Amino acid sequence: MRAWEAQIIPTEALQYKKIVLRWYLSLKRRIPSYYIERKEKIMIKDDCIFCKIAKGDIPSATIYEDSDIRVILDVAPANRGHALILTKEHFDNIYEMDEATGAKVFAKATSVAKAIKTVTNCEGMNVLQNNGEVAGQTVHHFHLHLVPRFKDDEVNMSWNPKTTVAEEQQALAEAIKKGL
Ligand code: 5GP
Ligand code: ZN
Numbered sequence: 679m680r681a682w683e684a685q686i687i688p689t690e691a692l693q694y695k696k697i698v699l700r701w702y703l704s705l706k707r708r709i710p711s712y713y714i715e716r717k718e719k720i721m722i723k724d725d726c727i728f729c730k731i732a733k734g735d736i737p738s739a740t741i742y743e744d745s746d747i748r749v750i751l752d753v754a755p756a757n758r759g760h761a762l763i764l765t766k767e768h769f770d771n772i773y774e775m776d777e778a779t780g781a782k783v784f785a786k787a788t789s790v791a792k793a794i795k796t797v798t799n800c801e802g803m804n805v806l807q808n809n810g811e812v813a814g815q816t817v818h819h820f821h822l823h824l825v826p827r828f829k830d831d832e833v834n835m836s837w838n839p840k841t842t843v844a845e846e847q848q849a850l851a852e853a854i855k856k857g858l
Contacts, residue, residue: 721767721768722766722767722768723768723819726768726818726819727817727819728764728768728817728819728821729768729819731748731750731764732747732748732764732765732766732819733766734748738750738751738753739751741761741790741793742786742790745766746765746766746767746779746782747763747764747765747766747782747783747786748763748764748766749761749762749763749764749786749790750762750764752823755825756823756825756831756833757798757800757825757826757827757828757831757833758798758826759794759797759798759800759824759826760823760824760825760826761790761794761823761824762821762822762823762824763783763786763787763790763821763822763824764819764820764821765779765783765819765820765821767779768819769819769820770818770819770820771809771810771815771818771820772807772809772820773809774820775820783820783822784822787805787822787824790824791803791805791824794824794826795826798826800826800827800828801827801828801829802826802827802828803824803825803826803827804823804824804825804827804833804835805822805823805824805825806822806823806825806835807820807821807822807823808823
């Protein structure tokens with residue numbers, strides 16, 4: 679390296695570093711929420727209503743909240759006490775979700791179900807989770823329904839049972855097992 683290079687290049691590099699640092703700090707000041715979300719490693723989707731509710735940007739009747747989930751009352755319930763467990767991270771559906779988050783959702787469902795039962799005196803409860811429009815999913819952010827049930831409540835969750843053949847069932851079970 680020639681003598682003039684040794685003096686000029688490090689100075690220019692330092693100035694460049696300062697410019698980048700200034701730009702980074704000004705960006706951080708302008709959009710702090712972006713950095714907070716990155717720090718917490720919570721992936722959210724801008725146009726998703728349940729992301730906004732889960733984060734608390736849109737108010738909801740909240741039953742429970744921690745760093746992973748928020749449990750709210752459904753705004754248009756099937757019955758009084760119909761609750762939804764939302765993940766704070768955006769997952770379109772169950773296929774996108776990891777097992778650890780799923781475990782947290784279902785663990786909380788057990789205690790929330792008992793509390794709903796105590797408060798509403800429901801005689802039964804459906805735990806329901808829709809994936810895909812064909813399955814009735816209307817909000818494409820993972821959520822688990824807890825629907826308290828009462829005799830003659832006119833909530834309908836039934837299907838016509840199909841017949842099965844034992845060998846086909848075995849083959850099907852094996853095929854699904856391979857996909858685990
Ligand atoms: P899905 O059909 O996707 O399984 O269920 C979506 C549920 O979310 C519905 O039961 C609907 O009433 C509820 N829901 C939709 N928008 C809102 C909202 O803004 N706030 C609350 N609390 N529930 C909502
Ligand atoms: Zn979302």
